[in-house]
Amino acid sequence: MGVTRKSVETTLGLLWSGLGQPRRGPRQQLTVERLVEAATGVAEEEGVEALSMRKVAARLGVGAATLYTYVPDKAALLALVVDDMTGQAPLPHTRPGNWREKVEAWAREDLASFREHPWLVEITGGPFVGPNGFAWMDSALRVFDGTGLSADEAFAVVEAVDGLVQGHVAKVVAADRVDRWTDPEGRSFANVQESYLATRAIEPDRFPAIERLESPPGPVQVFEQALAWLLDGVERRITEARTARD
Template identity: 40%
Template structure:
């Protein structure tokens, strides 16, 4: 078994078994849930780069060794952190409306969640350990598609496609700088003096129509077109 396999096994056992209680010597008042909550608060205040077992122990007022009594290491802590924030107040299938309304609702909710907690996007890419909350969310998202006539494979593909779209747009939004109105005006004035837009007729026509680049709600436009495409899958199904 490789070191990576060992981390995965320990993380999954922590998530799915009642293995969060130490075998001996527990710190009074300390629990895995408190450790995870302190780690999340630390990351939301200072960013993911600040996360370490030593720093979390400092926030809790205990020695680092106390944390290792409850959690094997940082990778397992990150897995528990992700699962702790995997659910919103409303599960996908609990939103009102038909399959499309439910899917729109959970997509928008996740979009806002990722923008509020960008560290989640960073951890999702490196900590693929599904816990109870993650699996509950996936089950609920699939339930939102019940009655559509889609095959089970199509349902999973829909959920994965919408989820991938939301994550991708959230990353793009967080990585890009949204200029202020003053910044955009100054930039456009500079570009107007530097670029001969007649060399770019399609773009020129768009600009002359009063459309500014990247001014539209890209997330909502893309989400609606993605759902439009999914709707075509329903046509052959009664």
């Protein structure tokens, strides 16, 4: 699984459309798109941890080694899957409203999409940026056209928001997973953990500030709140930039 120069160049070639087809030899009976589709299908139905080359191959009715004539790596295949999913998200700058509404819409949709496809969380964040990733960034930058922000500042805002969203998405998806978990008797994870802590271990007054909590907000509420605070800060910066310009 070592990353070679060759595999990097091949992966880039695959991402940026197609890698011109060779001449001699039998026709290929599959396409890279079909690999991506099959891989996505496996991930969707069984999760990332079950996403193996052999399973993808089986789904295509083909030997496992065959996949390596289309793709240099499992990593490359995953990069293709990620870029493909990125291409399915709506472009931020096409949404209605002012810049803040556009950002909120994209952030919320991002969260929703990751909750619907939790396996994506473990797969995103790789070094490769494909054409869909570029297109998305280009669109996100355009959201700040006319706000008075420079291109570099707009980039900082986009990345700032994206980082916040990524972190909170991880929290929400982890919470979702925990919520779905139940033990053989049907108890929830939270129940097991709470009841364990209640009976054993924790003496009162060991964590006074935690005991003061009444109904702490869930991860989705925290996400909304965090986004609002961040955008408050950005908004202040934007009005500054605007008044400085006028």
